[in-house]
Amino acid sequence: MYTSLPYSLKLWGDLGVAAAMAAEAGARRAAQALRPRRNHPGGFIRRPGHATPLWNVLATQLQIRLKPYGSKVRLARHLGIAPQRLSDYLVGRCRLPDAEITLRLAHWLCEVADGRDPALTLPNPKPIRPLNKSKRQ
Numbered sequence: 001m002y003t004s005l006p007y008s009l010k011l012w013g014d015l016g017v018a019a020a021m022a023a024e025a026g027a028r029r030a031a032q033a034l035r036p037r038r039n040h041p042g043g044f045i046r047r048p049g050h051a052t053p054l055w056n057v058l059a060t061q062l063q064i065r066l067k068p069y070g071s072k073v074r075l076a077r078h079l080g081i082a083p084q085r086l087s088d089y090l091v092g093r094c095r096l097p098d099a100e101i102t103l104r105l106a107h108w109l110c111e112v113a114d115g116r117d118p119a120l121t122l123p124n125p126k127p128i129r130p131l132n133k134s135k136r137q
Contacts, residue, residue: 048092055102059090062105065112066090071119078119079104 048055066072076083079101088094089101097105111118 046096048096055096061109063090065109074119075108
């Protein structure tokens with residue numbers, strides 16, 4: 001290709017080709033990283049972060065209200081989820097909760113702001129662990 005060019009120009013030409021190939025590979029990687037991930041055919045997973053400002057405000061308000069000892073466990077029981085899952089939601093380590101749990105969290109926050117704790121008064125929606133009735137003594 002560069003038969004009549006001096007050695008230094010051949011070197012620069014080869015470096016240019018290598019740089020173009022590296023740029024093309026980087027552009028492909030960047031496009032793949034920016035492409036939204038699909039968890040299942042039904043839709044995308046929305047993760048907590050800068051793209052979810054309303055959830056960030058709700059989680060911050062919940063963390064302020066959940067300072068007293070035992071309040072996270074009571075709220076988790078009220079929602080019918082594991083306390084670890086509630087902590088993961090509030091810290092932002094996993095995906096966002098579904099719509100029903102988000103609405104129940106917002107309702108709980110409004111009730112606590114008015115001085116009532118629905119986790120103490122309303123029945124649980126479902127038990128966390130079913131009772132094992134097969135063991136009789």
